[in-house]
Amino acid sequence: MESVRGEHIAVGTEILLGQILNGHAQAISRAFAEQGMFLYRHTAVGDNLERIVDALREASHRANVVIVTGGLGPTADDLTREAMAAHLDRRLIASETAEREIEAYFAGRGRPMPEENRKQALLIEGGIHLPNPNGTAPGQYVSADGVHYFLLPGPPLEMNPMLVHHVMPKLRALFPREQVLVSRTLHFCGIGESSVDEQIPHLLSGSNPTVAPLASEGEMMLRITAAAATVDAARQQIAPIEAELRSRFSPFIYGVDGDTLPVAVGRALTARGETLAAAESCTGGLLSSMITSVPGASAYFLGGCVAYANPVKERVLGVAAQTLQSHGAVSEATAIEMAHGVRELCGSTFGIATTGIAGPDGGTTDKPVGLVYVAIAGPDERRAFRLQLRGSREQIRLRAAKQLLWRLWRAVERSPQSP
């Protein structure tokens, strides 16, 4: 039984100039992965006949499914049809169906079809026309020498519906007994990728399910992927791997799949009917911004204070002048008083705080750039943590915020859940 070996080719000089992002590569990869199919390569080439033909020829040697996006417009720059005809050594033939469809598209807008759009109705000899209700560029499907080619228009609002309604059903029909591929992603914070990896070499070297580490800024993920005859069977293969990972790394696994730290924190607070307020110095609003990026955050996030200047720390958060004088703004004592102060100010269950040196300037030998204290004040206890972070100003701020959110998530999870 043959399985899909797919490739995507994006055509368009604007992609190679960096003027637009090649989002189709991601959209098509996702649609394939959901069906247990796989793209083995993405390519982007410019609006140049020879280079498009080269890309098609190379892909045809490796793949049995080639999806091409872009280059189907009406201008002299749009060369995908011509390149495909040259690659297969076939003629381009005017399609009456396609021509009527383009005329109807213009008629619906009260305009006659411009002569130059007639070019868009040219079909590769032996090809099948794929209707495009959202634009003037019809798609095409053509099969040659065991390779299935799909040509789709570049504008996302035209390409995406055609992918869903024409390409994926056709591929499911062409490759009927493909196994399903099911993935589950576990999100880690508070532990380094290498520390995780060195504990699970036996999982990382497995072939079905596979376990793949993915690094992200200040956190990491492990993706477990199983191939099986049914979704249920694949899930049963994933379950014991997930159970082993949870038994090893439970305190560090804050979520699965689409979760983020702010989502995990919000879910833990909501389950207990608890609320949160934030006091920020070095993160300067970033922490609150991450928390409030989650729709519905107003149910548990009351607000907070960006206390950049010391007088604001004193006046708004009630940090003692004595604390600032003897310990400094960047200190465990200040962090704890900030967290406590914002909790009192907003009347929340938990108060959290950051104070540190994000750089690039302002560091000293005692308190170097990257030194950040984060604190959590709850109903039962107040705790501060000392972090020494590396990287740019942006990285230090983001990593401090994530480290604090992870510790908050743990603190909330440990508190009793309301019935």
Next chain:
Amino acid sequence: MESVRGEHIAVGTEILLGQILNGHAQAISRAFAEQGMFLYRHTAVGDNLERIVDALREASHRANVVIVTGGLGPTADDLTREAMAAHLDRRLIASETAEREIEAYFAGRGRPMPEENRKQALLIEGGIHLPNPNGTAPGQYVSADGVHYFLLPGPPLEMNPMLVHHVMPKLRALFPREQVLVSRTLHFCGIGESSVDEQIPHLLSGSNPTVAPLASEGEMMLRITAAAATVDAARQQIAPIEAELRSRFSPFIYGVDGDTLPVAVGRALTARGETLAAAESCTGGLLSSMITSVPGASAYFLGGCVAYANPVKERVLGVAAQTLQSHGAVSEATAIEMAHGVRELCGSTFGIATTGIAGPDGGTTDKPVGLVYVAIAGPDERRAFRLQLRGSREQIRLRAAKQLLWRLWRAVERSPQSP
């Protein structure tokens, strides 16, 4: 004189599964285009030795510059180093410099270097180590058979600085140009791209200098690019174009080149010795986070309040209960009282405020999603502005913050500068 024929290869199965977007292809294309260099192809392949080697071999037949991103991590999945060694038939040699750099990275976090990270210090024989201050994966440069290869780490916060500080300067040295290409970018806010474009067709159709519009979230840029024998001559070609644009669009042009709205606001405040505080409802910390993303922002930004819940608006910012009752939290009156309140609270020259409905839920017929009031309170006046914004929650928050920063920039610029 040889010109650059560049290609980019992204390595990572997560890209082919559609889990992450191949943003590096765009970033590198843009950096090349700014230097008058060009990428002729983007390729993405998975974490598979043979396929990476194939991609390198193919690129080496077409290109004289190949930039590879990803696959430099410490795990068994990270195969870019090995693939490059196989492609060039060279050995991998432990680099003491790279090893010390990785050890220092871990030492800075108070940890010994895990054994598996030693692999990251392996350098292609004859290659040059490119330092990565923001992570554990050093980059590499190696030249062979007329092709210049650059291997860069996958995480964007590591890759981007290395592109700017190591790759582009090296390429400028390797490919000196007869003509220099000089660009100047003007940053616009408060005016739409089509309104700008329709006033300057004669500039947009020019060939030297060229004027290219670049859209960005909530703002736009015009990039003027001139080619000439010397930098001075190119600048003289740019000057009259810039003068014309400034005479047409002066209130909307807040900055040039690397400027951002927070940078422009900071510069205007600093020049006058003035200070700022921010009160945020719908932007939830994003506005303060943008302001404090600028190094040295503590010189003019005192702090502020994220007043998500109404009691926080009343208690911390002194918004009258009567105002909230009769006008609602999302109103001109509330915005003005928030801006005034945060100015008093922090003792700053200017206070700014946002209150609105970022969505996706919470909209009504009277106050739909995207309705945002922003306000500025200064020494002389208090003003609010009603915005009706479109897009996702994230877009509405970002656009509201930018619209307010642009109005603040104008308000500060109009106030007298201290001598």
